[in-house]
Amino acid sequence: MPQTPALIALDWGTSSLRAYAMASTGAVLASRRSDHGIMNLPPGEPGESGTPARFEHALQNLCGDWLAANHPTPLLACGMVGSAQGWAPADYLALPSSSASLARSLTVVSRAHGQPLHIVPGLVQPGDLPNVMRGEETQIAGVLQSLAASGAAPARMLVGLPGTHSKWAVVESGTVTRFETFMTGEIYAALRHHSILGRTMVDTGVFDEAAFTQGLRVARTPEGALGVLSNVFSSRTLGLTGRLPGEAQADYLSGLLIGHEVAALAQVLLDGGLPVVLCGEPALCRRYAAALEVHGQDSPQICTDATPLGLWRLAQAAALV
């Protein structure tokens, strides 16, 4: 590395660990990734046992050279590393939540040698149907950082984080005031791999945009009022009636589900035409952007690689850097 990092930022999830060495400007000097997510940790170093030793070993494996440098570089992590199955449990913080409130609530974990690890809390929205997030609060901070840098932050917006579980957060003047979760990605996978709908699907590896768009529109039709539990059956019956080949059915189903997600959002959270910013894997963000357009919303901004930016913003707010 050409210069000493000011922060070692960790995005530590269920299935992977990503590490970023960040300069005092907030720029990423270097990044690395390992499969040592919290559900797949290595054993401890010889002579060391217990869960903390396994986390320490995963950390040393990936960025031991950064940690061994003579400078006491602060460490900040987000994600499932702060869950009950993580290195140490980090609270869920109640709404409204800003970067400042997150930064005031870091969990500090002592390490046998070197700097302590700071862990970002998750967020909880109480209520009859509670909502939680862990990791996405940092992505939202990254979106805010990115928009601030470009001078384009709307006073009020909806930040969408598509994924296995997509999160949609209303952000007002930099503060998360509400968020909702949709299990769309996981339900898609369950239907594709563990239901009769998957049996007639033929995998091509190529995105069928026409089938996807056909699916997106379903939620807007009169039959859309019957809801997802009913509409998904059309993936099979359009096949049985010779109108949707097996090669098109997976993207049709993807569109149908994402269309229902965005239709519900448009009704409940986007009533006033809130600007939308999407953050996540680019191909998935493009699917959601198409869904927003079909459901009458303006084209969203798309923001990628928000996590290191968010960790930087929170490290600044916590005066770690």
Next chain:
Amino acid sequence: MPQTPALIALDWGTSSLRAYAMASTGAVLASRRSDHGIMNLPPGEPGESGTPARFEHALQNLCGDWLAANHPTPLLACGMVGSAQGWAPADYLALPSSSASLARSLTVVSRAHGQPLHIVPGLVQPGDLPNVMRGEETQIAGVLQSLAASGAAPARMLVGLPGTHSKWAVVESGTVTRFETFMTGEIYAALRHHSILGRTMVDTGVFDEAAFTQGLRVARTPEGALGVLSNVFSSRTLGLTGRLPGEAQADYLSGLLIGHEVAALAQVLLDGGLPVVLCGEPALCRRYAAALEVHGQDSPQICTDATPLGLWRLAQAAALV
């Protein structure tokens, strides 16, 4: 058997074969069941090969003694035996459909020895989201037969057939004019066994009515407008926040899904307060009856064992008996 049957009626599905020997009064003289559904056929008899031989063998296995009697007893079957993977493909008949139109469209399959097999067609509802049923058309005929016998058939009603895929059919003066499918049962199983929601569920084998009812109400809350894809996450978050033990989560999820199904039905098909008749497995029918009541509908009638009744009605309409 004390008397010679007038009809051998077969309910031949994917995973099982049920046979009924029926008297000239329409009463069931005897019934039998085997696991020789169309996806689990035995090989043919020695020296016989090919798909028809395997169906014939399954039939002989279960009721060869009935078939060997000296009387040429007619044979009528419904279900997946008429699908593309069945003994012979039986058409899907377009709506509107009555017992008379089903009876005019039986597929006749010659057998090497003895009476031919008659197979009841399925139903298809064309449209942007087509719908099909196969087997349930016969259950509906059985419901009509049962109601006619009791003199209690409403001129217009909604017949609900809960199951892995539930079917809801509008029946007017004995004619099916519309039907819809909900994959609720299969989606429940996929979420329970193949999603993160299942991981925190603890199986007790005992129905938790309070949790089920709590789930039923979700579709009626303001959060219900976010839809199933969002609401199902509450099975997990209510657990994380200590408000729904693992032992209660499966029935909560069942209620949440059935509640959404019935809420959509109530909006789209039950607008005028149509009387409802449920037909199916009694415990599942009771869950749907509770759902209808929570969603403001009158208590439904519940009808069981409709398939032999329906086969009898269709055999009469086809002058097989």
